[in-house]
Amino acid sequence: MSGLGQATGLHASPGRRWRRYRLSESLTRYGILLFVLVFLSFSIEYLNVHVDRLLMMFGRVGDLLAHRYYPPDIPYVLEQRYLGYVLQTVQMAFLGAALGLTLSAPLAWFASVNVTPSRRFVYPLARLVIMGCRSVHEMIWAILFVSILGFGVLPGVCALTLFSIGFAGKLLAEEVESINRGPVEAVHAALKAAVGL
Numbered sequence: 001m002s003g004l005g006q007a008t009g010l011h012a013s014p015g016r017r018w019r020r021y022r023l024s025e026s027l028t029r030y031g032i033l034l035f036v037l038v039f040l041s042f043s044i045e046y047l048n049v050h051v052d053r054l055l056m057m058f059g060r061v062g063d064l065l066a067h068r069y070y071p072p073d074i075p076y077v078l079e080q081r082y083l084g085y086v087l088q089t090v091q092m093a094f095l096g097a098a099l100g101l102t103l104s105a106p107l108a109w110f111a112s113v114n115v116t117p118s119r120r121f122v123y124p125l126a127r128l129v130i131m132g133c134r135s136v137h138e139m140i141w142a143i144l145f146v147s148i149l150g151f152g153v154l155p156g157v158c159a160l161t162l163f164s165i166g167f168a169g170k171l172l173a174e175e176v177e178s179i180n181r182g183p184v185e186a187v188h189a190a191l192k193a194a195v196g197l
Contacts, residue, residue, distance in 0.1 A: 092156045099157070100164020104130075107165065108172030115176060115184065130173065133166030 044051065076082060110116050111126035141162050145155035 096157045096160025099161040104169035111173040112176035130169040138163040
């Protein structure tokens, strides 16, 4: 058997040896586990979390789906006012995405370290704008703009615009940073030669 293993080049790898945890290791593991359980219990009690309500949640969801969503109210859905609101929502989403993509293109150019006009001032400022737009959820932006501008389409468009700036600006900046430097340097050289002429 050993000759077959030598002939084929297969050797049994040494397995891990089993060993018992030392007393200090066991006490550390159980101490950490006990601390986590005590902290979890304290958090549930301090935050007044009703665990029984969480257990009853599935029954409430089933009751909601069975009695509120079925059967669907087709006449209400086909009302002109309802369809107008749906069209308004689609228009709001389209306008917010279009404005966000339009504004994120130059911002991504400024936020790319290889093509930015100023690595010291413009680059960190553009990155800060993109990170600020991405770090705040679009619902928070919507609540903020509703409190400033009131209800309507405009707060939704502004919120979706900022969300699109954060989302598309990061993707476009990463794509610009990964471009091949050869054509960029050729364009720079051509521009310098044209200006020199």
